[in-house]
């Protein structure tokens with residue numbers, strides 16, 4: 001089979017961390033043709049989507065995990081699947097990428113579905129399931145935010161709607177001298193929305209990442225914040241631990257699975273803190289390598305199995 005991975009430049013790949021790398025490596029090991037493209041390598045002419053791709057070879061070498069071949073021009077509908085794995089932020093370039101991919105809808109398997117990606121802001125998406133999320137407000141208004149802070153007991157977390165990797169996530173405490181300045185910074189003086197969420201004290205025990213494949217749990221890891229930080233993200237020093245799904249997690253998965261499936265959001269990362277859903281990661285969810293090491297299970301193999309079965313008309 002032939003797969004295109006639309007992703008960031010290969011120089012950014014971290015050999016023992018990146019989920020995209022693990023998927024490419026598994027696909028290549030099974031004899032599939034794996035190709036790399038940047039979002040800017042896609043183009044449409046007369047309604048036909050093309051891409052400049054380069055054949056990718058996974059080397060496992062830290063300095064150069066992926067070697068790329070010569071640039072080739074392909075019609076995307078001739079390819080079996082496109083893995084959309086560009087990292088956030090979801091900016092203009094991301095939006096246009098999803099619109100270009102519409103040209104191969106129904107012709108090529110798209111992971112994740114471009115329309116699903118457009119509809120699903122990673123932070124706002126979770127708010128569709130208030131029965132499993134912490135109390136959350138999205139507002140650009142300082143008075144509203146401070147009112148909410150008081151109502152949830154004086155402790156909250158404020159985050160940028162388009163943030164990722166823990167960037168800009170801060171704790172708000174009623175009566176704290178920085179409270180006004182933090183709200184002003186995050187809302188850029190009332191000109192941008194921010195998300196404010198009741199503070200979940202169990203965050204010190206970790207933020208669980210549950211990877212879902214077509215609405216079913218693939219596996220999970222726990223990310224524990226380092227001392228003196230609220231944020232559990234691996235990129236800001238969060239430590240990774242083995243974990244399993246509990247009854248809260250199963251309830252969350254049951255609440256979101258049908259919606260995700262309906263929207264073509266096949267490979268998704270849920271973030272769960274203290275049994276509450278805080279984020280639904282759809283653009284390029286990660287964690288599969290850590291999960292594979294901790295559980296001794298070939299999770300990338302399960303993802304590629306699913307893709308193969310889907311293309312063979314079995315999934």
Ligand SMILES: Nc1ncnc2c1ncn2[C@@H]1O[C@H](COP(=O)(O)OP(=O)(O)O)[C@@H](O)[C@H]1O
Pocket residue numbers: 134157159163164165166167169197198199200201203207225230231232233271273278279
């Ligand atoms: N409501 C909350 N209560 C306590 N800690 C939180 C809350 N929301 C987020 N955090 C902490 O901040 C980190 C980043 O927040 P998250 O919403 O996942 O945004 P990002 O997209 O930046 O990962 C989480 O991993 C967690 O450690």
Ligand SMILES: [Mg+2]
Pocket residue numbers: 165166233271279
């Ligand atoms: Mg997160």
